[in-house]
Amino acid sequence: MHYSGKYTVEEETIFVTKKNSLTLLTLPVELVYRILDHLDIPIILLSTYGVCTRLDTIIDTYPRYKSLKELDFANNKIGDNGVKYLTDALQTDMILEILNLYRNKISDEGVKYMADILKTNTTLTELNLTDNKIGDEGAQYLADALKVNTTLKTLRLNASKIGVQGAQCLANTLEINTTLKVLSLNENEMGAQGAQYIAKALKTNTTLTELHLGWAKIGQQGAQYFADTLNINTTLIELDLGGNDITDRGALFLGNALQINT
Secondary structure, eight states: OOOOSSSOHHHHHHHHHHHHTOOTTTSOHHHHHHHHTTSOHHHIIIIITTSOHHHHHHHHHOHHHHTOOEEEOTTOOOHHHHHHHHHHHHTSSOOOOEEEOOSSOOBHHHHHHHHHHHTTOSSOOEEEOOSSBOOHHHHHHHHHHHTTOOSOOEEEOTTSOOOHHHHHHHHHHHTTOSSOOEEEOTTOOOHHHHHHHHHHHTTTOOSOOEEEOTTSOOHHHHHHHHHHHHTTOSSOOEEEOTTSOOHHHHHHHHHHHHHHOO
């Protein structure tokens, strides 16, 4: 099929459709590609993917889609249903490495869809789920997935609703996982007990290099747990415990540990 270039892609679509009574099921692939060229990737994934099998097949072979390595969905309010559509698309042969789902009103239900993908995905290296509605159940879904995932290196769960139980699940995973390098859990009220679980896991974990646990209400006791870990751990490079009211005594524990930590 030849296109003159005198019309917009929308006008050509209407013209060809009227002339040949074409539908979405019969439009030439090249024309569908031209339509997709005018859409943002998030729109393609959330609004067109899943419409019909033929369109899904075309999208799966669409060059701009197949070469996508980073996807930023921040502040899009896609919710749990949006995550489902997104993860359905991620099951195809994509090379996506970085996915940002910051502030999208995702609950534990939506996280389960994401966790299921992580169990089989081998390309994603960074996942940001900051400022969503993820609780202990969601943390457990992710923890279970990371027991088998071998590629994710950075996981951000800041400003969530993860408590002691969720911290324990993540800690259990840290004792097994050998890939994760950065774990960010700022603004999750797991308290000293949650800190104890994670600190204990880091006594045996040999791959995590950054842990962010600011504003988690771990207090002086939590600081002491991490000080004990720093006496043993030789991998951690950055530990963020800001805003935790660790007191002077907690700071002393950490200071003494840092004299030993290498």
